[in-house]
Amino acid sequence: MPGVPTGKGCDGCRAQKKKCDEAKPSCSRCARLGLFCIGAGQQRYKFKEKTVFEFECRNGARAKSSHDFVPTVILPCPNSAMDILTSSFVDTISPSTDFRYNLVWMYGGFLEDVPARIGRNSALDAAVEAVVVAHADFCSFRPIQISFLLKYSRALESLRKMLDDPLKARSSETLCSAMMLLICQGLVGAxxxxxxxxxxxxxxxxxxxxxxxxxxxxxxxxxxxxxxxxxxxxxxxxxxxxxxxxxxxxxxxxxxxxxxxxxxxxxxxxxxxxxxxxxxxxxxxxxxxxxxxxxxxxxxxxxxxxxxxxxxxxxxxxxxxxxxxxxxxxxxxxxxxxxxxxxxxxxxxxxxxxxxxxxxxxxxxxxxxxxxxxxxxxxxxxxxxxxxxxxxxxxxxxxxxxxxxxxxxxxxxxxxxxxxxxxxxxxxxxxxxxxxxxxxxxxxxxxxxxxxxxxxxxxxx
Structure with a gap:
């Protein structure tokens, strides 16, 4: 049952079956109506059973035997916690984001290299999670949420553990986690x-x-x-x-x-x-x-x-x-x-x-x-x-x-x-x-x- 990419419209537009312009951090419809815009521009996956016969019929071809079919290439969906975190962070720093909300514009190009380092250092992974949540709350003008505080506390604890290891404490990923936590403080204003x-x-x-x-x-x-x-x-x-x-x-x-x-x-x-x-x-x-x-x-x-x-x-x-x-x-x-x-x-x-x-x-x-x-x-x-x-x-x-x-x-x-x-x-x-x-x-x-x-x-x- 593979994951098939679907639209990138926000939750509100999808629920009302309205066309979403997928603008970030808020689509024009939600901005006009004063609604929280959740999920605009984010890739979703629809899970359904797709047979080769169905694929051939939709393309006007007649099925003769299973040996005549060419397997279809289906884009993979995130299949692990690290994949999901990487996807979320890539979406967070997307160049298409209005520069008034854009983390790369404000904090620097090093953020574009962070996705390739997710999974190497637990302190960096925890800090990235905290930044993703803090930025989402920030763009929606929400006050500090419990979900952010939990992830921020977890990131602090992970950083402390990394600093106890002399080898890991000297890595660029550990240094990056401190910078990411600094970004969190900037976003939540605390x-x-x-x-x-x-x-x-x-x-x-x-x-x-x-x-x-x-x-x-x-x-x-x-x-x-x-x-x-x-x-x-x-x-x-x-x-x-x-x-x-x-x-x-x-x-x-x-x-x-x-x-x-x-x-x-x-x-x-x-x-x-x-x-x-x-x-x-x-x-x-x-x-x-x-x-x-x-x-x-x-x-x-x-x-x-x-x-x-x-x-x-x-x-x-x-x-x-x-x-x-x-x-x-x-x-x-x-x-x-x-x-x-x-x-x-x-x-x-x-x-x-x-x-x-x-x-x-x-x-x-x-x-x-x-x-x-x-x-x-x-x-x-x-x-x-x-x-x-x-x-x-x-x-x-x-x-x-x-x-x-x-x-x-x-x-x-x-x-x-x-x-x-x-x-x-x-x-x-x-x-x-x-x-x-x-x-x-x-x-x-x-x-x-x-x-x-x-x-x-x-x-x-």
Whole structure:
């Protein structure tokens, strides 16, 4: 009784015997009627007995003997748990998915290589299951479901077991499972405490593994996506601590050596090293390290020039964008990409200026006008980014955090707080999250005072 592929219409359209346009994540009929769209674009299989005689008769041929028939080729149906999981994940990352809901567009091309690795590592398999459920709930605008919590807990337990095995802990699949759990947290909008936890875990795995395999394209693609979260959190979270060579190992990647994002990540990776140099010098001397300040100012000026270049490219596309254009059009996707790139440039500039002001307070006054302009640009950019909600604008919170940290202008901070509150309401899916303002105050204190605080601890020791 073989499985025969049938239509890809959603459950609602099939029940009403209506034609479904199979759009994802919601077909046009369900979207119009405000219904949850379940199963749109997903391949189904109908199980029925098919005889060779029936096949021949349908094609106008007369059966003579069983020896005259050519066996029909029937597409195989999923026949194991791994096949079903692989099929579900392939459907989840399908290129046909609207980029506003598309995981590959948001989190990186390494996801396209994950299906080939399902079945090799139990932690990765469990994490993939959790991502599939989280993405389905996310696209249907459902709050966190029990089914997701169970799969997420199972994935955490599987990852812990993998980390207990030194050999498996160093595999790229185990590292990938940490990234997949980070994606889950992003989709459900839930994070316990101030840090994700999975960035710390990924950093520990990276530190234990040592140098990566430069010939492993999957690992290189994975690090392209993982380096950003680890770097941004590493600036504030002192439990993520690498040597300069280890930061460089994380950010240097031959797959995008000349891309703007790569240049930004290289500059961002300098911040932990600059902070380390500043706080180790402080107990011995109250005189600023002029060489350090010159290096930081030079890096900041390079970043500022990068931001201006990104702004020009973004402005060119902004003039051509049509508010009614389809999300599937290339101009819309180019606009979304350049918007994200420009926002990332501004974010790195503002973080750099905050660290520069923490090392030498006079720079807060020197850069005040420029950083205020950067923060205003982020506010305007994030207002425009609402058109790409939900997933393709999920970076908005990071950009707004940087805008709040990087300016002393009260009016800008108020605008940022308002946008963060709105973003939190639309993103949280009914879960409780850290309230933005106290969290921002904590991050500001973390950057501006950790040099002094850690210097005092070193002096006391």
């Amino acid at each position: 994070c316990e405490g101030l840090w994700t936890g999975h960035c710390e875990g990924a950093a520990q795995i990276l530190k234990a593994r040592g140098p990566r395999d430069a010939q492993d394209d999957f690992e290189n693609k994975l690090l392209l996506s993982l380096r950003g979260p680890v770097l941004f959190e590493g600036i504030f979270n002192n439990r993520i601590e690498f040597q300069l060579s280890e930061w460089n190992e994380l950010v240097l990647n031959h797959l995008d050596g000349q891309m703007p994002e790569d240049r930004l990540m290289r500059r961002l990776a300098q911040i932990p090293e600059y902070m380390h140099r500043a706080r180790t010098r402080w107990p011995q001397s109250a005189i600023p390290d002029l060489q350090l300040l010159n290096e930081m100012r030079s890096s900041y000026e390079i970043l500022s020039a990068e931001a201006q270049d990104a702004r020009q490219r973004y402005a060119l596309v902004q003039k051509r964008i049509d508010q009614k254009a389809s999300p599937a059009s290339l101009i819309v996707q180019a606009h979304a990409y350049l918007q994200r790139l420009y926002g990332l440039c501004l974010t790195v500039c503002l973080l750099f200026s905050s660290v520069l002001a923490a090392v030498e307070p006079s720079y807060e006054v020197i850069l005040r006008l420029e950083t205020a302009n950067f923060a205003r640009e982020i506010v305007l950019l994030c207002q425009d980014a609402t058109r790409y909600r939900p997933l393709a604008s999920s970076y908005v919170a990071l950009f707004l955090y940087a805008a709040w940290l990087g300016t002393a202008e009260h009016s800008i901070k108020t605008s940022v707080e308002s946008q963060l509150a709105e973003h939190r309401l639309t993103w949280s899916n009914g879960t409780d999250q850290v309230f933005p303002v106290p969290y921002l105050q904590f991050l500001s204190q973390r950057i501006r005072h950790q040099v002094l605080q850690r210097g005092q601890r070193l002096q006391e020791a």
